Amino acid sequence: MQRQLNLLQQFAGAFLKDVNLGVFLINTNFELVDISEMACRVLGLNKEEVMNQSIEQIFAKLPAQHRLVHRNILEGMVVRNHALSWTNNQERYELLLDSNVLRDDDNNIVGAYIIFKDVTNLRSLEEQVQRSDRLAMIGQIAAGTAHEIRNPLTSIKGFLQMLRKTLQVQGMEKESGFTDIMLGEINRINELVNEFLLLSKPKNVTYHALDISKVIKEIFPIINNEATLHSVVVRYEAAGQLPQVIADSELLKQVFLNICKNGIEAMVDGGHLVLTERVDVEERIVNIEIRDTGPGIPMFAIDKIFDPFFTTKDEGTGLGLSICQRIIHDVGGHIRVSSKGFGTTFTVGIPYP
Numbered sequence: 001m002q003r004q005l006n007l008l009q010q011f012a013g014a015f016l017k018d019v020n021l022g023v024f025l026i027n028t029n030f031e032l033v034d035i036s037e038m039a040c041r042v043l044g045l046n047k048e049e050v051m052n053q054s055i056e057q058i059f060a061k062l063p064a065q066h067r068l069v070h071r072n073i074l075e076g077m078v079v080r081n082h083a084l085s086w087t088n089n090q091e092r093y094e095l096l097l098d099s100n101v102l103r104d105d106d107n108n109i110v111g112a113y114i115i116f117k118d119v120t121n122l123r124s125l126e127e128q129v130q131r132s133d134r135l136a137m138i139g140q141i142a143a144g145t146a147h148e149i150r151n152p153l154t155s156i157k158g159f160l161q162m163l164r165k166t167l168q169v170q171g172m173e174k175e176s177g178f179t180d181i182m183l184g185e186i187n188r189i190n191e192l193v194n195e196f197l198l199l200s201k202p203k204n205v206t207y208h209a210l211d212i213s214k215v216i217k218e219i220f221p222i223i224n225n226e227a228t229l230h231s232v233v234v235r236y237e238a239a240g241q242l243p244q245v246i247a248d249s250e251l252l253k254q255v256f257l258n259i260c261k262n263g264i265e266a267m268v269d270g271g272h273l274v275l276t277e278r279v280d281v282e283e284r285i286v287n288i289e290i291r292d293t294g295p296g297i298p299m300f301a302i303d304k305i306f307d308p309f310f311t312t313k314d315e316g317t318g319l320g321l322s323i324c325q326r327i328i329h330d331v332g333g334h335i336r337v338s339s340k341g342f343g344t345t346f347t348v349g350i351p352y353p
């Protein structure tokens with residue numbers, strides 16, 4: 001019996017040390033009796049500091065809803081597969097948590113345990129699948145309806161232009177002003193439909209070898225113009241001769257315009273937008289970095305900015321970045337974003353042969 005108990009104790013010790021699970025053992029005073037190494041690592045706790053401390057004290061800095069462990073588990077509340085996020089040193093973990101009480105032979109509660117798994121990788125895979133599902137669905141809807149929207153728009157636009165002419169001839173200034181507004185709005189719808197079409201299947205794409213610098217130089221006046229309107233100073237640091245990449249120049253222009261426009265729009269009180277080029281010879285990638293001095297992207301939004309229709313702007317469609325990502329994926333590249341409190345950097349990486 002004693003030998004068995006020893007074995008059990010040894011197992012418990014080894015288990016808490018080696019197992020890739022978060023484990024908390026708690027007594028009836030809501031104090032931590034033991035904790036596994038993985039739990040310390042993921043939660044950023046130091047075992048010596050937290051042992052025998054009350055759980056309330058350990059999580060004192062966190063608001064109640066973010067604490068991993070609640071006092072009511074000692075009242076017999078059973079938790080199974082409870083999903084929750086945990087952020088520690090800029091890393092976000094997705095955890096799946098179970099907990100239950102421990103009872104002695106007389107059925108009295110003597111403590112409780114909490115076990116959690118780190119399912120971060122699984123969750124991000126799931127999100128990726130969902131994202132591409134959503135993109136595929138939008139593509140189908142777009143292909144099916146874009147033409148049906150465009151055709152009637154074309155005739156409305158034609159008749160409105162005629163109407164405007166008649167109104168102008170008759171000197172009806174105010175009324176012809178209304179038609180101008182209507183025509184402007186129709187153009188907006190047209191642009192939206194075009195973006196939809198691009199999202200589903202880009203038309204007339206011609207891939208050829210091109211110099212990214214040349215593409216950026218061609219759109220630089222447009223970026224500069226937009227920047228001036230927002231009191232933003234743009235700088236383009238060309239790196240000299242870049243290796244040629246295989247891409248469609250019109251689509252690339254759209255990518256850089258979208259990202260620069262986002263940066264400029266983020267800097268409401270002016271600021272700087274800097275474009276730099278770097279060649280990664282080892283990976284054979286041309287990296288274009290677009291850095292702004294705006295407010296940055298909050299943690300909660302950073303996972304969502306590439307989702308279609310995610311926008312924080314009153315006038316935004318939320319399609320800009322999802323289209324950029326689609327275009328760059330199609331040439332085998334990637335878009336990365338980093339934003340830590342102040343400023344945002346988008347890096348567009350395109351492979352070269």
Ligand SMILES: Nc1ncnc2c1ncn2[C@@H]1O[C@H](COP(=O)(O)OP(=O)(O)OP(=O)(O)O)[C@@H](O)[C@H]1O
Pocket residue numbers: 258262263264266292294295296297301305306310311312313315316317318319320321322344
């Ligand atoms: N440089 C940036 N700084 C801060 N936030 C940004 C930046 N770039 C993108 N975002 C955030 O990402 C969101 C999505 O961007 P996206 O380009 O997809 O759509 P949008 O700009 O809102 O709309 P649209 O592109 O149609 O005008 C923005 O609403 C904004 O919240």
Ligand SMILES: [Mg+2]
Pocket residue numbers: 258261262320321
């Ligand atoms: Mg945008």
